[in-house]
Amino acid sequence: MASSTLPKQGDERVVQAGPLKRLLTRPELGALGGAILVWLIFAFLAGNRGFLTLQGTASYLEVSSYLGILAAAIALLMIGGEFDLSIGSMIGAAGATIAVLGSVFGMPLWLAALIALFVALLVGFINGTMVIRTKLPSFIITLGSLFILRGLTIALTRIFTGRTQIGSLDQLPGYDVLRLLFGGSIPIGGASFPISIVWWIAITALATWVLMRTQFGNWIFSAGGNADAARNVGVPVDRVKITLFMATATAAWLVATIQLTVVKSADTLRGTQQEFIAIIAAVIGGNLLTGGYGSAVGAALGALIFGMVRQGIVYAGIDADWFQVFLGAMLIVAVLVNNFIRDRAEKARR
Amino acid sequence: MATTPLLEVRNISKYFGSVIALNDVSMTVNASEVMCLLGDNGAGKSTLIKILSGVHKPSQGEYLVEGKQVDFNSPRDALDHGIATVYQDLAMIPLMSIARNFFLGSEPTKGWGPFRRFDINFASQTARSEMAKMGIDIRDPSQPVGTLSGGERQSVAIARAVYFGAKVLILDEPTAALGVKQAGVVLRYVAQARARGLGVIFITHNPHHAYAVGDRFTILKRGRTFGTFTKDELSREEMVRMMSGADELDALSHELSEFARRDAAAAQIDEQLAESLEAAESLFEPESRREG
Ligand SMILES: Nc1ncnc2c1ncn2[C@@H]1O[C@H](COP(=O)(O)OP(=O)(O)OP(=O)(O)O)[C@@H](O)[C@H]1O
Numbered sequence: 001m002a003s004s005t006l007p008k009q010g011d012e013r014v015v016q017a018g019p020l021k022r023l024l025t026r027p028e029l030g031a032l033g034g035a036i037l038v039w040l041i042f043a044f045l046a047g048n049r050g051f052l053t054l055q056g057t058a059s060y061l062e063v064s065s066y067l068g069i070l071a072a073a074i075a076l077l078m079i080g081g082e083f084d085l086s087i088g089s090m091i092g093a094a095g096a097t098i099a100v101l102g103s104v105f106g107m108p109l110w111l112a113a114l115i116a117l118f119v120a121l122l123v124g125f126i127n128g129t130m131v132i133r134t135k136l137p138s139f140i141i142t143l144g145s146l147f148i149l150r151g152l153t154i155a156l157t158r159i160f161t162g163r164t165q166i167g168s169l170d171q172l173p174g175y176d177v178l179r180l181l182f183g184g185s186i187p188i189g190g191a192s193f194p195i196s197i198v199w200w201i202a203i204t205a206l207a208t209w210v211l212m213r214t215q216f217g218n219w220i221f222s223a224g225g226n227a228d229a230a231r232n233v234g235v236p237v238d239r240v241k242i243t244l245f246m247a248t249a250t251a252a253w254l255v256a257t258i259q260l261t262v263v264k265s266a267d268t269l270r271g272t273q274q275e276f277i278a279i280i281a282a283v284i285g286g287n288l289l290t291g292g293y294g295s296a297v298g299a300a301l302g303a304l305i306f307g308m309v310r311q312g313i314v315y316a317g318i319d320a321d322w323f324q325v326f327l328g329a330m331l332i333v334a335v336l337v338n339n340f341i342r343d344r345a346e347k348a349r350r
Numbered sequence: 351m352a353t354t355p356l357l358e359v360r361n362i363s364k365y366f367g368s369v370i371a372l373n374d375v376s377m378t379v380n381a382s383e384v385m386c387l388l389g390d391n392g393a394g395k396s397t398l399i400k401i402l403s404g405v406h407k408p409s410q411g412e413y414l415v416e417g418k419q420v421d422f423n424s425p426r427d428a429l430d431h432g433i434a435t436v437y438q439d440l441a442m443i444p445l446m447s448i449a450r451n452f453f454l455g456s457e458p459t460k461g462w463g464p465f466r467r468f469d470i471n472f473a474s475q476t477a478r479s480e481m482a483k484m485g486i487d488i489r490d491p492s493q494p495v496g497t498l499s500g501g502e503r504q505s506v507a508i509a510r511a512v513y514f515g516a517k518v519l520i521l522d523e524p525t526a527a528l529g530v531k532q533a534g535v536v537l538r539y540v541a542q543a544r545a546r547g548l549g550v551i552f553i554t555h556n557p558h559h560a561y562a563v564g565d566r567f568t569i570l571k572r573g574r575t576f577g578t579f580t581k582d583e584l585s586r587e588e589m590v591r592m593m594s595g596a597d598e599l600d601a602l603s604h605e606l607s608e609f610a611r612r613d614a615a616a617a618q619i620d621e622q623l624a625e626s627l628e629a630a631e632s633l634f635e636p637e638s639r640r641e642g
Pocket residue numbers: 366369370371389390391392393394395396397398
């Protein structure tokens with residue numbers, strides 16, 4: 001390669017960035033620090049009440065895993081420059097679809113789940129296409145679909161079943177297939193780690209690989225960084241964004257299916273407010289609200305923080321009402337830290 | 351002209367609703383030539399190059415690339431015909447690295463099927479060596495483009511276009527926001543691109559920049575062509591006159607006094623530029639037989 005024969009005279013103003021300095025510009029940095037801090041706090045507050053046991057660890061990882069699956073997809077979408085507020089409603093819709101198809105129409109549950117996946121892909125496609133076509137902010141479009149989806153879910157479930165909750169799903173044919181894929185757990189040292197944690201890790205790894213090592217990942221960054229500039233060099237920005245909306249809806253479907261399998265019931269209200277918590281987790285993880293910058297690992301760390309606090313409060317015996325106070329404060333601090341890190345990333349090597 | 355022009359538009363018009371942005375404009379660009387597109391604000395320069403680069407479709411008129419009529423539906427179509435554009439304001443994505451920006455839209459990949467992946471090492475090495483060919487030493491291709499100066503940013507965009515085999519390079523005011531030295535850097539690359547056989551369309555408001563690298567000058571005025579001139583047909587002062595319009599002599603004399611003030615500086619730029627151009631071309635010569 002020609003690079004080995006380059007003249008080495010260079011520019012005296014260029015300072016080689018060391019590995020430490022480079023680390024300081026990573027988007028996940030703030031979240032990593034936050035996760036360690038939160039763990040230490042609860043290790044201190046609730047260390048002797050079970051927070052540090054394997055079962056305690058499994059319990060906060062499970063909470064984190066549901067949120068983390070959503071946050072990974074939301075992170076990709078946010079890096080691509082858009083929002084999706086409808087994923088909470090999508091969780092309720094996917095669960096209700098599976099339960100109604102199974103209990104009312106007698107469909108095997110695994111087939112019902114496949115059809116629900118198709119519905120989710122369609123909802124994502126419609127969200128994305130509406131955002132592209134109308135050129136309205138995705139915040140507005142998906143705020144609309146948040147209510148439309150939730151309303152449709154409740155109304156249709158009531159029409160078909162007369163109720164808004166459907167139980168005893170494990171009695172239906174085809175449940176075994178779902179339990180195998182989504183309901184199992186892995187015993188480690190006497191504690192059982194739900195399989196949702198494996199899904200969470202796998203999806204975070206996949207999202208990271210896509211972002212860092214594929215052409216599509218480059219397109220995601222560019223779509224959120226500057227969509228017009230990306231279009232001008234031939235990036236199919238519209239297709240990228242629509243695909244990302246389909247990915248967030250799919251993540252919501254996955255969470256819905258796992259929860260339905262674990263608790264053996266569906267509830268039309270399930271997933272309420274999950275969209276905000278997932279966005280907060282992604283923001284805590286260093287994903288910029290303005291798009292073009294962020295990471296899936298950061299979103300996973302954001303979800304981890306959330307899970308540790310939610311379960312840690314219980315172990316520490318603190319009133320759970322304080323959780324929301326924490327969540328809001330964490331969001332604001334995270335955005336401030338992110339802005340600081342982003343500025344560093346832009347100036348680190350000046 | 352004996353040879354077919356690389357790019358030609360004939361009687362192009364463009365309407366935006368009731369706004370006539372371009373009216374009956376014709377222009378040609380040949381290989382190894384810098385065609386300067388000059389004109390006041392709102393004259394239609396950006397509109398014309400957006401048609402050339404596939405962003406807009408002309409309302410009327412013909413567009414030929416190497417003698418063949420074309421009808422572009424997107425910037426991708428224009429790129430596939432070897433027409434690369436560096437836009438006034440949208441050249442790069444600041445938070446992405448130099449290497450990622452360099453290959454955006456045409457990412458090198460390795461591996462097969464679902465394991466096909468972005469070849470980041472190749473991207474970094476190539477970005478670095480291509481920039482080196484243009485005389486800029488990039489130490490770290492993973493550094494965000496936002497950390498580069500305006501001139502370096504424009505240079506990355508130009509190097510990218512040249513690397514991807516552009517036959518025609520369109521530059522919309524690449525020197526507008528730049529200081530004297532940085533503008534010199536960009537102008538040097540324009541000359542290098544010409545030396546490599548590209549046709550360059552260069553838009554600028556600065557007559558000194560235009561005069562330093564231009565071979566021919568097309569002047570647009572209120573959406574119409576005011577004429578195309580070769581360098582021998584046009585002195586720098588005439589060009590300034592043309593750009594501001596003969597009927598606006600009041601404004602012109604004011605402007606000229608401004609130029610008089612800057613003349614010393616301008617002469618110095620020209621001198622530096624002539625030197626750096628020579629240096630650039632001699633640097634480039636031994637490599638000019640390089641294939642694609
Ligand atoms: N998308 C559009 N819709 C309506 N009018 C437009 C559009 N694009 C350009 N115009 C109009 O066309 C005319 C030419 O604009 P253009 O941007 O081509 O000028 P320009 O020569 O590039 O000017 P400048 O030197 O300021 O960059 C202007 O009057 C502008 O308002």
